[in-house]
Amino acid sequence: MTLDLETLDADGALRETAAAASGDTRAGFLAKAGLLGGGLAGLAALGTPAIAGAATRKGDIAILNFALTLEYLEAAFYTQAERKGALRGELRSFAIVVGGHERAHVKALKAALGRRAVARPAFDFQGTTEDPARFAATAEALEDTGVSAYAGQAPKVHDDAILRAALAIHTVEARHASWIRDFNGTAPAPEAFDKPRTKQQVLAIVAATGFVV
């Protein structure tokens, strides 16, 4: 099955945001602000302030759900690779450390979204979690894609607290990418400027993997 917004968007949160932006009712605004404020308290561990009542918009919820989907994918990939037991040495350490980070990202994003969080899709990693070489190549692609996805979405974030969290995650994904690239013998920082990708570009890449079933 190909991945598109419909398959990702189990509960409609992403599609709902396509219409997006302003025009929230006051009650809806307060309800979401409350949800998000509570969720952001979960981000306090990273030095991000818990700003209850920070402006909450459909656009921000869509961005958080898009990020959550990518983090679900990454977290599941590393968690499964660790459980399959095919990795040794530094590659195993990489999977354990990075898996822990991605799970922390999932937790933070879910907390920020509350009941607006999209559900976790089912994944089929096509054997890439059971073979060290394929794992390493896939990890490199996933991390580079994550970097470009956050770079593409960050300027679209409205709320400053959400932006701080996104930036704090963005550079960690870049560290992961650099780490696995150096391990793989590819240039850790291939260019002076990293290129952002749009949501559609990222979804097309994810769809092409066939990892989301």
Place this chain on the structure above:
Amino acid sequence: MPEPLTLELIDQDAALAEDPTRADVLRRAVAGGGTILAGGLLIGGLPQIALGRPSARQDGRILNFALLLEYLESEFYVRAVAGGALSGALLAFATTVRDHELAHVAYLQQALGNDAVTKPAFDFKGTTTDAAAFTATAIVLEDTGVAAYNGQGPRLRRKTLPAAASVVSVEARHAAWIRHLAGKRPAPAPFDPAKSRKQVTDAVAATGFIA
């Protein structure tokens, strides 16, 4: 290379008009060490507060702050590569990163035009002529660069953010790369910290690298 930043930075007078004096009052309050009012919310002791509304003028200040850090980094690597103390993977790292930092300098200078700060004189205290000292210093510089950009990101206008985003992840790649070479964990935490301008400026001042 991201899209050229035009920014209307040169238009300082117009920028002044959209940057209310309130922002300056708040800035002085922070300099005085008081509690901070940001966006009407009382927040205490947080290092990364978005003071004042983002504006062209504020973007200019932030980009000049970034330019200063990029001058520092680029000069550090230029001297380290020229110094002859590095070899192998460390030299490859220094050479690549030198070129990246020089590209960042050129990009920011272009964006700032006549408003770009001039390059200070540097004294790297021998850290560019000793492999171990170079490695330890590079880690600090790159991690600090990441924290500095992440601290300033929310203070930029959203239209300026893509440029900063395209640089900061490269700084993070550098940080992870040199950490890996040094046998340190490339990604030490799930969320990278942000540092305020004052925290970064103090850290840079403490090095004594700016002569």
